[in-house]
Amino acid sequence: MTTHSSASSLLAKRERTDRNRFHMRVWLGVVLVAIFALVLVGGATRLTDSGLSITQWKPIHGVIPPLSVEEWQEELELYRQIPEYQQINKGMSLDEFKRIYWWEWAHRFLARSVGVLFAVPFVFFLLTGRVESRLRWPLAGLFFLGGLQGAVGWWMVASGLVERVDVSQYRLATHLTLACIIFAAIMWVQRGLAPHSHRQEPPQGLRFFAGILVLMVLVQIYLGGLVAGLDAGLSYNTWPLMDGAFIPGDVFAIEPVWRNFFENPKLVQLDHRLFGYLVWLAALAHMVTSLARMPGTTHARRSVVLFALVTIQAIVGIVTLLLQVPFDAALTHQGGAVVVLGFAVAHYRGFYGEYPRETEIAVGS
Structure with missing residues (x-):
């Protein structure tokens, strides 16, 4: 009877583990898709020369775009202070500025969204005991690595605000590569949670x-x-x-x-x-x-x-x-x-x- 009970208990734990792994795979899969989209929007931001259109780093308040003509004019005035405007885009109209602003805003908004998509489910899975012990610290490390990526993004943008008309290629390559390292690490964990044939x-x-x-x-x-x-x-x-x-x-x-x-x-x-x-x-x-x-x-x-x-x-x-x-x-x-x-x-x-x-x-x- 004891042996049968132990076997039933192990089977129940295995089924619970498989169920938790499935839910975590779905979660990490969504995060991977979001990061992929983020890299694409980042590429579009670069290709349209939009990356310097937002000259301040406001991790919280920056989620809200300009909502009035006055606020748009304030953003444009800030952009007029940097070399890119003065040497390349001098005379840019407000409508032209809006086109590049929205690319950079979308990039930053998507980056914040990736952070939320990762952090909220992770905390939920952690508090409900669904994260296996071997993965707790690696996943926590990935969360902090995502925060570092945000700082690296601003470090990159800041390089183009003074004495340059573009961001540093060193910092841009670092920003892109770090995003891909995070993507690769999440793929590694997600793949490890999947059954192997x-x-x-x-x-x-x-x-x-x-x-x-x-x-x-x-x-x-x-x-x-x-x-x-x-x-x-x-x-x-x-x-x-x-x-x-x-x-x-x-x-x-x-x-x-x-x-x-x-x-x-x-x-x-x-x-x-x-x-x-x-x-x-x-x-x-x-x-x-x-x-x-x-x-x-x-x-x-x-x-x-x-x-x-x-x-x-x-x-x-x-x-x-x-x-x-x-x-x-x-x-x-x-x-x-x-x-x-x-x-x-x-x-x-x-x-x-x-x-x-x-x-x-x-x-x-």
């Missing part, structure tokens, strides 16, 4: 290769942030040659040499191209290795999908460059980078299987 232990090195691919995609996203920050995609719009050569000249025109990797538009674009080729080759090698060493498994099938996504992303990037960075193509390219990253993380997490249930850990111990 194939539990075969991968060959030594294959899982490590998948992790390297995730890091490579993040580096490529950072390089893309530098390209965007310098508007480096608006020049040298040929492929596969660049300025008439595969490796153009004058890529080390700035002193000291290291600054060229971050401040020379020609070298920044070249780096993004070359590292993109490297990511493509790595995804190809990973797919071939997976198909050879784990044929017929979900791991191998995921490697094929990942390679296809990387290939599509590369094609979109080339088209974006050749068309001189039109709005829709550029935004598709930025969104595609997040999709590739998300799938790369999910693929890598798949090699580890789902999180062990605490009841299973207790029984095993």
Whole structure:
């Protein structure tokens, strides 16, 4: 009787854990969609040169946009004080200002919404005992990382308010990359809460290769942030040659040499191209290795999908460059980078299987 009661209790705990995991997966999935939308709106804000239209950081009060003509005039007057207006947009009308203001306001509003979407359910799940102990601190860390991202966003905007007509490419790339790191971390947790259909232990090195691919995609996203920050995609719009050569000249025109990797538009674009080729080759090698060493498994099938996504992303990037960075193509390219990253993380997490249930850990111990 005691054995039967213990088995029933364990089964009930397992069912409760599965139910809680399902609810948390839905919650984290909604957060992932919101972050994806946030990255897209951030890209649109950059492409429309709207990021400096709001010159103050008001995390709470800033959620309310101007509601009267007087308030709109106050915002425009603040914008008139910064170099971007004085050197590029001098004479901008109120209606023209509103168009760029709404992009930046939407970006900040969506960022606040992501914080609420994460924080409120997390507190609820935590207080009701639905968050497994191993995930409490990681999820709390993600919440604070989101707060840091907000501060980094303002740090980025502040760089364009004095002595510059645009934000620092260093800070823009950091802001984008941190958003993608948060996205990747949430994807990792969400994937770990999902049932895994194939539990075969991968060959030594294959899982490590998948992790390297995730890091490579993040580096490529950072390089893309530098390209965007310098508007480096608006020049040298040929492929596969660049300025008439595969490796153009004058890529080390700035002193000291290291600054060229971050401040020379020609070298920044070249780096993004070359590292993109490297990511493509790595995804190809990973797919071939997976198909050879784990044929017929979900791991191998995921490697094929990942390679296809990387290939599509590369094609979109080339088209974006050749068309001189039109709005829709550029935004598709930025969104595609997040999709590739998300799938790369999910693929890598798949090699580890789902999180062990605490009841299973207790029984095993």
